[in-house]
Amino acid sequence: MQDKRVDVGFDFDQIIDRRGMNAIATDGFRDYLFDGQDVVMPCADDDALVMWVADMAFAAPPAAVDAMRERIERPIFGYTVLLDGSLYDAFAGWCERHYEWVPEREHFVTSAGIVPAVDDLVEYIVKPGEKVLTLSPAYGPFETAATKHGHQLVTCRLVASNDGRYTVDFEEFEKKLADPDLRLFILCHPHNPTGRVWAEDELRRMAELCFAYDVMVVSDEIHCDLLRTGLTHTPLAKLYPESDQIITCMSSSKTFNLAGLGMANVIIPNTEIRDVWLGRKFPVVNPISAAAATGVFRHGDRWLEQLHLYLDANFELVRDTLAGQLPDAVFRIPGATYLAWIDLRAYFSPDVDLTRYFAERSGVLLEGGHKFIADADGHVRINLACPRSVVENALTKIVAATLEQ
Numbered sequence: 036m037q038d039k040r041v042d043v044g045f046d047f048d049q050i051i052d053r054r055g056m057n058a059i060a061t062d063g064f065r066d067y068l069f070d071g072q073d074v075v076m077p078c079a080d081d082d083a084l085v086m087w088v089a090d091m092a093f094a095a096p097p098a099a100v101d102a103m104r105e106r107i108e109r110p111i112f113g114y115t116v117l118l119d120g121s122l123y124d125a126f127a128g129w130c131e132r133h134y135e136w137v138p139e140r141e142h143f144v145t146s147a148g149i150v151p152a153v154d155d156l157v158e159y160i161v162k163p164g165e166k167v168l169t170l171s172p173a174y175g176p177f178e179t180a181a182t183k184h185g186h187q188l189v190t191c192r193l194v195a196s197n198d199g200r201y202t203v204d205f206e207e208f209e210k211k212l213a214d215p216d217l218r219l220f221i222l223c224h225p226h227n228p229t230g231r232v233w234a235e236d237e238l239r240r241m242a243e244l245c246f247a248y249d250v251m252v253v254s255d256e257i258h259c260d261l262l263r264t265g266l267t268h269t270p271l272a273k274l275y276p277e278s279d280q281i282i283t284c285m286s287s288s289k290t291f292n293l294a295g296l297g298m299a300n301v302i303i304p305n306t307e308i309r310d311v312w313l314g315r316k317f318p319v320v321n322p323i324s325a326a327a328a329t330g331v332f333r334h335g336d337r338w339l340e341q342l343h344l345y346l347d348a349n350f351e352l353v354r355d356t357l358a359g360q361l362p363d364a365v366f367r368i369p370g371a372t373y374l375a376w377i378d379l380r381a382y383f384s385p386d387v388d389l390t391r392y393f394a395e396r397s398g399v400l401l402e403g404g405h406k407f408i409a410d411a412d413g414h415v416r417i418n419l420a421c422p423r424s425v426v427e428n429a430l431t432k433i434v435a436a437t438l439e440q
């Protein structure tokens with residue numbers, strides 16, 4: 036029988052009013068973006084163009100909404116545990132279709148999110164005095180995950196080519212791994228904020244160096260489904276099915292705009308670490324979140340295909356606009372994420388707080404380089420998971436504000 040949901044058209048142009056829903060994106064930006072400074076924008080807060088936090092301005096797919104509705108129609112929300120394996124089965128099916136990889140059921144656990152999962156894994160794996168490594172520029176919460184447990188976060192700077200392609204400096208990477216106190220590498224794959232999809236040879240080199248120095252790897256693959264059309268994702272763990280040194284974090288939250296539901300999947304092959312994880316956690320899950328995640332892993336494929344096409348076009352618009360109007364900006368369309376990472380160092384000195392600058396001059400809410408861990412000055416990250424009209428409007432304002440400074 037054909038699933039009717041695959042024939043639904045999806046309207047990514049629709050503007051949805053998020054105000055009054057406690058959305059961080061629209062109602063909570065001041066605390067996060069401006070660090071308590073009193074920033075005055077040229078528009079009311081409600082009229083700002085919201086392109087910062089990594090969630091989408093698009094409606095979640097019918098596959099999620101229908102599954103939640105079906106669950107709500109049986110309105111008992113008592114203690115719920117993943118007893119019947121339906122979430123694992125749906126996730127395993129998704130992994131098989133999209134990555135030709137099936138994680139073992141025994142290794143599969145859930146978390147309220149990937150940030151909480153990385154926090155917990157640092158606590159379980161890294162001992163006092165030991166350090167954590169990541170590639171920079173890097174996603175801010177990786178630093179908090181290390182430092183909140185008293186560990187130093189060490190960064191290995193990515194090398195950017197003149198046209199904005201980032202690669203790993205393997206000599207430097209090995210030097211950092213050779214520190215006997217280094218215990219854990221947090222890989223962001225694909226990488227936020229640069230959007231790099233690591234190639235198989237890069238993944239192998241990183242993993243094998245980690246194995247050689249006995250460093251555990253947490254591979255945060257939250258952006259792994261948000262690829263440009265035609266690309267595929269290779270989970271790091273797929274390359275080393277016998278290894279128990281790689282923990283994989285994945286989620287329906289980023290892919291399907293379900294971050295508020297607080298549900299992520301973690302694959303822990305290492306028995307000792309998994310036992311600690313299971314021993315510390317109460318296995319109850321939110322039944323609505325579990326229904327949504329199961330629904331999208333079963334039926335979300337076509338929505339994602341359409342999303343890819345829409346995002347491809349948003350990225351092309353950014354590339355073409357910058358090439359025509361800010362020719363000294365360095366930008367290349369990334370293989371993954373819905374985040375445009377733009378080097379504006381030709382236009383701004385490194386000490387300018389670009390988050391504040393673009394909010395004050397243009398009412399565009401984006402994240403400047405100082406919001407990321409290390410090596411990001413003079414860059415901005417713009418979230419393109421929003422209707423094309425918003426991207427067009429924002430680009431006009433960003434170009435004008437850049438040229439006027």
Ligand SMILES: Cc1ncc(COP(=O)(O)O)c(C=O)c1O
Pocket residue numbers: 089147148149150151174223227255257286288294298299
């Ligand atoms: C690399 C990375 N990891 C984790 C997260 C957030 O994960 P969660 O919402 O599941 O805690 C994000 C969100 O932007 C991210 O970019």
